[in-house]
Amino acid sequence: MANFAAMDVPRHQPQPLTAAPLAALDGIRHAFFTRQGGVSGGLYGSLNTGLGSSDDRDRVLENRARAAAWLGVAADRLVTPYQIHSADAVIVGDVWQPGKGPKADAVVTDRPGIAIGVGTADCGPVLFADPKARIIAAAHAGWQGALSGIVDATLDAMESLGADRATITAVLGPTISGAAYEVGAEFVARFVAADPDNDRFFAPAPRDGHAMFDLPAYILARLTAAGIGQAHDLGHCTYADEARCFSYRRATHRREADYGRLLSAIALED
Numbered sequence: 001m002a003n004f005a006a007m008d009v010p011r012h013q014p015q016p017l018t019a020a021p022l023a024a025l026d027g028i029r030h031a032f033f034t035r036q037g038g039v040s041g042g043l044y045g046s047l048n049t050g051l052g053s054s055d056d057r058d059r060v061l062e063n064r065a066r067a068a069a070w071l072g073v074a075a076d077r078l079v080t081p082y083q084i085h086s087a088d089a090v091i092v093g094d095v096w097q098p099g100k101g102p103k104a105d106a107v108v109t110d111r112p113g114i115a116i117g118v119g120t121a122d123c124g125p126v127l128f129a130d131p132k133a134r135i136i137a138a139a140h141a142g143w144q145g146a147l148s149g150i151v152d153a154t155l156d157a158m159e160s161l162g163a164d165r166a167t168i169t170a171v172l173g174p175t176i177s178g179a180a181y182e183v184g185a186e187f188v189a190r191f192v193a194a195d196p197d198n199d200r201f202f203a204p205a206p207r208d209g210h211a212m213f214d215l216p217a218y219i220l221a222r223l224t225a226a227g228i229g230q231a232h233d234l235g236h237c238t239y240a241d242e243a244r245c246f247s248y249r250r251a252t253h254r255r256e257a258d259y260g261r262l263l264s265a266i267a268l269e270d
Contacts, residue, residue: 012037012038012039012046013037013066013070014031014033014034014036014037014038014047014066014067014070015034015036015037015244016031016032016033016034016067016070017031017032017033017034017173017174017234017236017244018030018031018032019032019127019171019173019232019234021169021171021230021232022127022129022169022171022266025129025131025169026131027131027134027268027269028129028131028136028266028267028268028269029071029072029115029266029267029269030071030127030129030171030264030265030266030267031067031070031071031263031264031265031266032125032127032173032174032234032236032262032264033047033049033067033070033262033263033264033265034047034174034244034245034262035047035048035243035244035245035246035260035262036243036244037066038059038062038063038066039059039062039063040055040056040059040060040063040260041059043251043256043257043258043259043260044059044258044260045260046063047063047066047067047260047263048060048063048246048260048261049063049064049067049119049260049261049262049263050119050121050260050261051080051098051099052099052119052261053258053259053260053261054257054258055258055260061075061098064078064098064263065078067115067117067263067265068115071115071265071266071267072267072269073113073114073115073267076095077095077113077114077115078095078114078115078117078265079092079095079096079101079107079114079115079116079117080098080101080107080116080117080118080119080263080265081101081102081103081104081105081106081107081118081140082099082101082102082103082104083103083104083105083118083119083140084103084104084105085105085140085142085144085145086103086104086105086144086145086148086150087105087145087148087149087150087152087153088103088104088105088106088150088153089104089105089106089107089108089137089139089150089153089154089156089157090102090104090106090107090108090157091107091108091109091157091160091161092107092108092109092111092114092116093109093111095114105118105139105140105141105142105145105150106118106137106138106139106140106150106153106154106157107137107138108128108135108136108137108154108157108158108161109135109136109137109268110133110134110135110136110161110162110268111268112134112267112268112269112270113267113268113269113270114267114268115265115266115267116136116137116138116265116266116267117138117263117264117265117266118138118139118140118263118264118265119140119261119262119263119264120140120173120174120175120238120261120262120264121238121245121246121247121248121251121259121260121261121262122142122175122176122181122238122239122247122248122249123140123141123142123143123145123175123176123215124140124141124142124146124172124173124175124215124216124219125138125139125140125141125172125173125174125175125262125264126138126139126141126151126154126170126171126172126173126219126223126264127170127171127173127264127265127266128154128155128158128168128169128170128228128266129168129169129170129266130158130163130164130167130168130169131167131169132164132167133161133162133163133164133167134268135158135161135162135163136266136267136268137154137157137158137266138264138265138266139151139154141172141219143187143213143215143218146215146218146219146222147190147191147194151219151222151223151226152222152226155168155226155228165226165227165228165229166227166228166229167229168228168229168230169228169229169230169232170223170228170230170231170232171231171232171233171234172216172219172220172223172231172232172233172234173234173236173262173264174234174236174237174238174241174244174245174262175215175216175219175236175237175238176215176237176238176239176247176249177214177215177216177237177239177240178201178203178212178213178214178215178216178217179212179237179240180237180239180240180249181212181213181214181215181239181249182205182206182207182210182211182212182213183202183205183210183211183212183213184209184210185209185210185211187211187213188202188211188213191213191218198218201213201214201215201217201218201221202214216233216235219233220233238250238262245262246259246260246261246262247259
């Protein structure tokens with residue numbers, strides 16, 4: 001791996017967002033990493049952790065190593081899945097090589113010393129913890145996964161290891177907000193067909209035949225309906241906060257060639 005020691009000073013270390021409900025739990029570390037504190041440049045500046053991006057791989061691996069260190073684990077103990085916008089959750093027993101993870105959109109573990117995470121750039125990252133059973137999870141909830149049941153699949157996997165929904169805390173990290181997420185009529189129809197009550201997550205858009213979709217509210221509603229102990233939203237919009245967040249939609253609107261990914265991760269301390 002390339003040597004980035006010259007950049008290894010405090011202002012170039014990760015500057016993640018954290019959530020008080022998770023921070024209050026003993027023996028659990030978590031972070032919603034921002035784009036700040038890495039070694040990538042250009043469109044990827046600077047903490048791009050996306051192995052699927054076209055960024056220099058050595059820089060991505062260095063960024064991931066910095067995130068792992070912040071969480072208190074070795075670089076090779078940070079695992080993320082190969083995300084496919086599914087409702088599939090996998091249990092992590094052993095770590096895998098970067099980019100070699102299973103196809104899934106949630107990872108669950110009861111193993112201390114492993115950081116599990118997901119990458120996002122507008123979709124909703126959700127971190128879960130049952131402090132009593134010491135079981136944690138990270139889920140990638142884009143609209144497809146959220147609609148098809150990634151929240152429920154994650155909770156089912158946690159329960160299979162002994163978690164209790166009533167004691168699970170879940171926090172939604174930086175996600176594109178309803179003010180920035182315009183969708184077409186077919187999109188609205190798909191959600192309303194699944195549940196007529198989903199109409200409440202859409203507001204009129206400036207363009208005829210379009211609507212603004214409140215993805216964070218939808219994810220929070222799915223978490224609440226699943227019967228967990230606590231569900232929280234950081235209330236942070238990826239599209240609006242360019243200084244701290246990558247955004248697929250913002251990059252698309254600007255016709256940029258690519259975009260970075262934000263890492264949201266959680267770990268059980270040894």
